[in-house]
Amino acid sequence: MLRLKLRQCGGLATGLKVRESRTEGSRLIKRLQRKFVMITALSVAIVMIVLLAGINAANMIQTEQDSDTILHMLSDNDGRFPDNNKDSMKVKTGNPQQDNPQQDNPQQDSPQQGDAWQKNGSRPGALASPEAKFRTRYFSVYIKNDGTCDINTDSIAAVSRDGARQMADSVLKGGRTEGYNGNYRFKVTVKDDGKLIVFLDCDESLRTMRNFALLSVIIGVVCLALVTVLVMIFSRRAIKPVAQSIEKQKRFITDAGHEIKTPLAIISANAEVIEMMNGETEWTKSICNQVERLNVLVKGMLELSRMDEMSEKPEFVNVNLSETVRSSTDSFMAMMQKKNITCSTDIADNVRVMGDSGRLAELVSLLIDNAIKYCTDGGSMSVKLWINGRKAVFSVYNSYDGELPDDVNKLFDRFYRTDESRSRSTGGYGIGLSVAQAVVQLHKGRISAEKKDGGACFTVTLVRA
Known part of the structure; x- marks a missing residue:
């Protein structure tokens, strides 16, 4: 009867240990899952930030390069587009020689056109279309050394002649030769008889660039959220084997420590009985010392295991x-x-x-x-x-x-x-x-x-x- 009760008590204790171990295993999986999700999300966020920053920086540089190309061309042509589309306005006759008299000799473009392209290299993408002249909003102010001023606002409606002069004076006071004045990008060119300040309306390109940046940030945040959700869904399955392995290792240390305590106690008791019967000898003293050392080791291992398993x-x-x-x-x-x-x-x-x-x-x-x-x-x-x-x-x-x-x-x-x-x-x-x-x-x-x-x-x- 006593043995049966002891077995029942032992079975109950074992069941409680298993249940507690499962609870600890579940907590361990959750802790590892949180760390895994945080590290993955942080890594993806860093990659996306670098990627989006690079894309937006490249877009900004390209936009400024296109604007600077037009500004250089306008500055080289006294603040105006070169008249390079005259032939496109002619009525087609059907005779290739009459419709395209310069087809056999493409080098015979207008002097202004050839000079403009020669200075700016091959025709840039910003000027590839013949419509570039008509969709580009710009104005120029030519302040001569004798005090006279030549203002050209024919290609813009939002700026008056007085406003153009005020903006030119503001740029010259600032001392910069190029940059932004509001939504206008400018370039100052020193001529023999004065200074030419060309302004290019970049409102549309800047607005497009800002919208692209905002859209890319929104897409990046949405993608990061989706990746985080997917990682949270699948991480538990990926981490479970690792958590189970760690949990088994901890359980082994705990169980082994408790199991070692019993034979150590028996060995120590037997050594004390031998000493009582035959007196203390070198061998019994060594046994007691080694048992004490093992007890210290087991105590330390159990202490570390207990602290590792401490969930709260x-x-x-x-x-x-x-x-x-x-x-x-x-x-x-x-x-x-x-x-x-x-x-x-x-x-x-x-x-x-x-x-x-x-x-x-x-x-x-x-x-x-x-x-x-x-x-x-x-x-x-x-x-x-x-x-x-x-x-x-x-x-x-x-x-x-x-x-x-x-x-x-x-x-x-x-x-x-x-x-x-x-x-x-x-x-x-x-x-x-x-x-x-x-x-x-x-x-x-x-x-x-x-x-x-x-x-x-x-x-x-x-x-x-």
Whole structure:
């Protein structure tokens, strides 16, 4: 009957574990899905911004080039279009020789036309149509050295002669030779007997360019929204295998840790019984030491696994970090004296942070314990706590005669040790600093390591309460 009840209790506990594991797996998938969607959306947004910016920049440059081509041509022809379409206004007779007397000799265009194209290169796209002369809105102001002014507003209706003169005076006062004056692009050309200022109405091209830019932004936003929705729909299916693999790994560590505890307890109890019956020997002492070391390792692994699986932020309280650091430092004084370590402390009073008091005490103890383990015999240590603006800064330094890695942040990797042989002479497994880093991350803080004065210094920065 008792066995049946124990089995039922065991089955119930197993069922609760499976249900809890499934809940954690679902939360993990959601967290990974959110990160995946955010990274994908951000990447697509950056690509689209660069692409749309490039397209609109190219469109703007092309528009300005077309405008400048017309302005150069007008400036070279005293503010007027070259008369290059006379033949198109003739009545066709049907005789090729009479209709196109210059067909056999295309170089015999009007002098103004040939000169214009020769100066501006091949006929540009903006002037390729014979209608360009009639659809281009422009005016010019020729201010001569003798004070007279020749104003041509025949090709524009929106600007009067007085308005043209005022715009020309404004451009000359500005000192620029080309640019925009409102919706008009201008060019100043110095002639032998004065200055010619040509204005080109770019209102239509600028409006088209702005509309194109607005339309491209709208299309880009819509495309980004569609991509984000599609990624959200399909990301769960893509991430699920990865999340399940991570969840199985965490479950294995947790289950293995709990399963290892039982044989360790049995081994420790058996060793104690042997000592009671036959007295303490070298072998029983070694068994007890190794069991204790394994217990520390299992505890650290379970602690890391528990913190990784923590889906919700624990309830934080106002913690007096000054008292936590002082009490933890005092508790390690005996270990320091055993290794003849000189420890200096500089702990500011009443430094408070919002956090988990137990986790913060564990953080302080881990860093001090790590410093003692790796500090040279007869070396020095320092424990400091001070305020830096809205931050509370805690640091632990220890002298060290070994070789530190070039990238000291590797010290926070799980099971990393500075000696490649992974010597256990210090009693550690290279997992304490990983736990410390996890505690700091839980409190939204920052932990760093640096080489300093022939040793290592670990610094923790937390937000003050």
